[in-house]
Amino acid sequence: NAGVTQTPKFQVLKTGQSMTLQCAQDMNHNSMYWYRQDPGMGLRLIYYSASEGTTDKGEVPNGYNVSRLNKREFSLRLESAAPSQTSVYFCASRDRAYEQYFGPGTRLTVT
Amino acid sequence: GNSVTQMEGPVTLSEEAFLTINCTYTATGYPSLFWYVQYPGEGLQLLLKATKADDKGSNKGFEATYRKETTSFHLEKGSVQVSDSAVYFCALERPTGANSKLTFGKGITLSVRP
Numbered sequence A: 001n002a003g004v005t006q007t008p009k010f011q012v013l014k015t016g017q018s019m020t021l022q023c024a025q026d027m028n029h030n031s032m033y034w035y036r037q038d039p040g041m042g043l044r045l046i047y048y049s050a051s052e053g054t055t056d057k058g059e060v061p062n063g064y065n066v067s068r069l070n071k072r073e074f075s076l077r078l079e080s081a082a083p084s085q086t087s088v089y090f091c092a093s094r095d096r097a098y099e100q101y102f103g104p105g106t107r108l109t110v111t
Numbered sequence B: 001g002n003s004v005t006q007m008e009g010p011v012t013l014s015e016e017a018f019l020t021i022n023c024t025y026t027a028t029g030y031p032s033l034f035w036y037v038q039y040p041g042e043g044l045q046l047l048l049k050a051t052k053a054d055d056k057g058s059n060k061g062f063e064a065t066y067r068k069e070t071t072s073f074h075l076e077k078g079s080v081q082v083s084d085s086a087v088y089f090c091a092l093e094r095p096t097g098a099n100s101k102l103t104f105g106k107g108i109t110l111s112v113r114p
Helices: none
Strands: A006-007 A008-011 A018-026 A031-038 A042-049 A066-067 A074-078 A087-094 A101-102 A108-111 B003-006 B011-014 B019-021 B023-026 B033-037 B044-050 B056-061 B062-065 B073-079 B086-093 B103-105 B108-113
Touching: A006 A087, A008 A018, A008 B056, A018 A031, A018 A087, A031 A074, A042 A066, A042 B103, A074 A087, A074 B019, A108 B023, B003 B086, B011 B103, B019 B108, B023 B033, B023 B056, B023 B086, B033 B062, B044 B062
Parallel strands: A008 A108, B011 B108
Antiparallel strands: A006 A018, A018 A074, A031 A042, A031 A087, A066 A074, A087 A101, A087 A108, B003 B023, B019 B073, B033 B044, B033 B086, B044 B056, B056 B062, B062 B073, B086 B103, B086 B108
16 A cells, blocks of 8 residues: 655756656545645645546646546646746645545756 | 644754644634644655544644634644654644645744754
8 A cells, every 4th residue: 555656756847848747546535636845835735636537726726737637646737847836746635534645745846 | 714823933852852833723614623744855644633622632642632712723742752853734624525625834843852
């Protein structure tokens, strides 16, 4: 039981490049989330998916897109990376008791 | 809207000291309250939770009591260890179903020295 997995662990992009962050969970959870973590800002919700086939914007969705590919997988795409998107990105899934399970994170640097 | 306010950090303590980390919240209705912990280089993991007023959550020697009258959920531990060094996040969620979301505080870094 791997829990929530994320790839890659680290990534460096140049401004304007695109990339997709992958997330998968093996706990059969319906809800999944993408957050970014910045110093002094806590965690901010980018997008979430309450169930397979649905996605909704969170607090800071601009510059990002998501895909809920199936119940297990929820990907985050940066179409044209900007230095302001340098951050640590966490994926999470939630069980019926409202506990969220987090992945290990992706550390992204945009130069 | 919902919000969580944590005391400013960082906090540095000696091993075996008493720990209190303050957390207050603003929310409508009856939220569930959580403390999450993030060890260096890792994702967040749930430390404890409370789902209704006067509930006490506890885990690994940490405790927090849901106080509706003061809208608080302060985290305490009687004797900290070096291994408790981490970032601690207070959070709330109104359990409104599939679309409910966590609201996090900004987090506080705890360093425990031997």
